[in-house]
């Protein structure tokens with residue numbers, strides 16, 4: 001079992017389902033409202049945990065009603081909360097998610113709350129686990145200083161560092177210098193590179209901009225189309241699997257958690273992309289973000305069925 005560590009967001013998701021999403025001023029009668037554990041960081045670490053990693057999140061939440069949703073999730077999953085700081089007066093991050101039942105697509109408003117209290121010191125306090133980890137994973141739902149400290153430790157101990165630059169934010173571009181893997185979706189790739197990403201040629205051009213910022217390997221997720229990979233030596237494309245999606249919230253997180261697990265296990269990049277593709281494909285067939293993450297045996301079965309790969 002590989003160890004994956006990094007700072008990440010702990011957020012409670014409040015999700016409403018409706019036949020269509022409302023326009024400004026409109027009220028739409030929905031079919032269900034659900035509360036559940038979310039946050040890109042926590043979703044990704046849950047995906048890594050269920051995919052077979054010893055996943056350790058460095059995070060921050062409040063001791064409030066939303067915080068209890070996360071607390072219960074970590075207890076039920078048996079995931080480490082060693083590096084989760086609980087602020088007695090802090091507000092746990094929250095997300096309002098609207099899901100369109102006709103196409104499973106969503107819209108999200110996220111409030112970071114206590115996630116903005118994850119500091120450089122919070123990351124440095126976990127140094128011993130960076131020293132013996134197998135992969136480092138983070139996103140942009142905590143703080144820039146936490147991401148920079150994470151990169152520092154990943155480089156100090158020579159560990160593969162995966163940065164999922166989500167959600168897009170106008171962060172200093174030096175954040176990308178020396179990153180092993182960057183994993184934007186089309187929107188994030190466009191935000192950081194200025195290139196509208198639609199075709200494979202666009203992906204190549206966006207990847208080159210990331211290279212110029214110091215990234216070594218670029219992975220651009222293209223939703224239902226698949227995933228594009230490029231480094232200085234090779235280019236790959238793995239098509240998405242055809243599944244009946246009911247909720248896509250957290251699909252990118254499933255991909256990143258699965259990818260980090262496969263990299264931590266020392267798998268070649270192409271196999272890691274396929275492992276991540278299977279993880280994401282199963283997640284969209286289930287409700288919720290963290291709760292939708294698949295277990296290792298399910299991912300392995302799909303790897304064999306779709307790609308003929310036995311792990």
Ligand code: RIB
Nearest residue numbers: 011038039040095250289
């Ligand atoms: O990527 C999906 C996640 O983004 C949701 O769980 C929500 O919490 C937001 O952070």
